[in-house]
Amino acid sequence: MAFHGAWAIIQAATPLEGEDQYLVTLAVASQDTTAFGELIRRHQSQVRNFLRKLAADPSEADDLAQEAFLHAWDKLQTYSGRGSFIGWLLKVAYTTFLQSKRKSKRYAEVLDEAGYVAQLESRSYTQNSDEVSDLDKLLAVLTQEERAVMVMSYACGLSHREIGEATGLPVGTVKSVIFRGKEKIRKSFDIKDHQHG
Amino acid sequence: MTSKIINMAEKLKDAEDRLLESMFQSEQIADDGFSHRVVTHVRRRLWIQRLALPVAMLIGGAIAIKPITQLVIAASKLLTVVPQSVRDVPMDWIPQMQSVAFGATLTQTVVLGAMLLAAGVLGMRMLVE
Numbered sequence: 001m002a003f004h005g006a007w008a009i010i011q012a013a014t015p016l017e018g019e020d021q022y023l024v025t026l027a028v029a030s031q032d033t034t035a036f037g038e039l040i041r042r043h044q045s046q047v048r049n050f051l052r053k054l055a056a057d058p059s060e061a062d063d064l065a066q067e068a069f070l071h072a073w074d075k076l077q078t079y080s081g082r083g084s085f086i087g088w089l090l091k092v093a094y095t096t097f098l099q100s101k102r103k104s105k106r107y108a109e110v111l112d113e114a115g116y117v118a119q120l121e122s123r124s125y126t127q128n129s130d131e132v133s134d135l136d137k138l139l140a141v142l143t144q145e146e147r148a149v150m151v152m153s154y155a156c157g158l159s160h161r162e163i164g165e166a167t168g169l170p171v172g173t174v175k176s177v178i179f180r181g182k183e184k185i186r187k188s189f190d191i192k193d194h195q196h197g
Numbered sequence: 198m199t200s201k202i203i204n205m206a207e208k209l210k211d212a213e214d215r216l217l218e219s220m221f222q223s224e225q226i227a228d229d230g231f232s233h234r235v236v237t238h239v240r241r242r243l244w245i246q247r248l249a250l251p252v253a254m255l256i257g258g259a260i261a262i263k264p265i266t267q268l269v270i271a272a273s274k275l276l277t278v279v280p281q282s283v284r285d286v287p288m289d290w291i292p293q294m295q296s297v298a299f300g301a302t303l304t305q306t307v308v309l310g311a312m313l314l315a316a317g318v319l320g321m322r323m324l325v326e
Contacts, residue, residue: 031243033236040232048231049223062231069235070242135220154214154221182213 020085028077036076040069043086046156047093053139053151054097064100068093083162090156091166094148101144141188146181153178253324 020042026035047068051061072092079088139147145167152158152166160178164171 033240033243036239037232037236040235041228044228044231045226048226053221053223066231066235066238070238073239135223138220150217151221154217155223182217185217186213 021081024076024079024081024085027073036073039085043089044069046086047089050090050151050156051093051097053135053155054094054144054147056136064096065093067100068096071096083165084158086156087158087162087166090152090158094166097148138185138189141184142181146177146184149174149177150181250321250324 020039023035023039026032027039044065048062048065051064051068052058055061055064068089072089075092079085139151142150148167149163149169152163153160158166160171160174163169163174167174169177
């Protein structure tokens with residue numbers, strides 16, 4: 001009886017063929033790039049969408065996504081399998097985005113010091129007025145952190161705990177960031193009216 | 198139990214949440230060779246990592262071969278200059294190996310080999326890192 005119980009636990013803990021966890025194990029254990037390729041194919045859309053909402057420029061977002069997947073390959077053995085794989089991937093993507101932001105900020109500072117007009121930082125979350133969608137307007141009222149948390153929650157469907165793990169924020173802070181973001185959106189766009197009309 | 202309650206509370210979404218979800222929803226982005234590009238990049242990096250150590254050892258060996266030969270020749274010449282009294286110094290400077298039933302020359306060789314191996318391993322680890 002006890003044996004059957006233990007066997008059931010082992011079976012439940014063993015990732016099934018085709019699951020993300022199984023592909024991660026394959027990729028880590030035998031450096032299997034085909035398994036990693038399958039993981040990319042499954043999740044590239046969500047990661048690229050996430051970064052497009054943060055970076056505004058789609059080509060820059062795609063470059064960041066490529067960089068994020070390369071980072072993911074390097075750190076694949078650190079994925080414990082506890083949370084969802086997409087949650088872990090978005091964490092890597094968000095870190096990559098923040099690093100690139102920091103780099104471009106430093107670059108802009110160097111240009112500033114050298115007397116150039118820093119155009120990099122002025123490229124904020126604004127696009128040509130005729131290209132601006134509802135979502136772009138909505139994202140423009142949010143800070144970078146609020147944007148990341150809201151996108152993870154509403155576009156990627158991550159739980160508060162997963163968002164906390166991805167952003168390094170406590171769950172309570174995640175909830176308050178979402179609340180603040182919703183308040184801003186509500187004030188700026190009068191969501192209740194939009195809902196009824 | 199508490200986490201289950203939290204999860205339940207999270208799942209209880211109001212109309213506003215559903216509206217926000219629909220606004221944040223984006224279309225699927227087609228792969229269009231994206232995954233292939235990343236995998237190619239990863240494979241290239243793997244090859245570079247695999248080749249880096251042997252290539253570095255080859256280049257290092259090629260660079261070091263001449264000075265090492267010169268050093269060995271110079272050392273052998275130096276041995277003829279060293280006075281006999283110095284050459285006859287007892288080999289008991291390696292305290293732990295004294296009890297081992299090897300001859301002094303063999304002990305010396307083993308210790309030297311171990312030291313070289315340790316240095317080599319350290320060097321290789323530094324190269325890999």
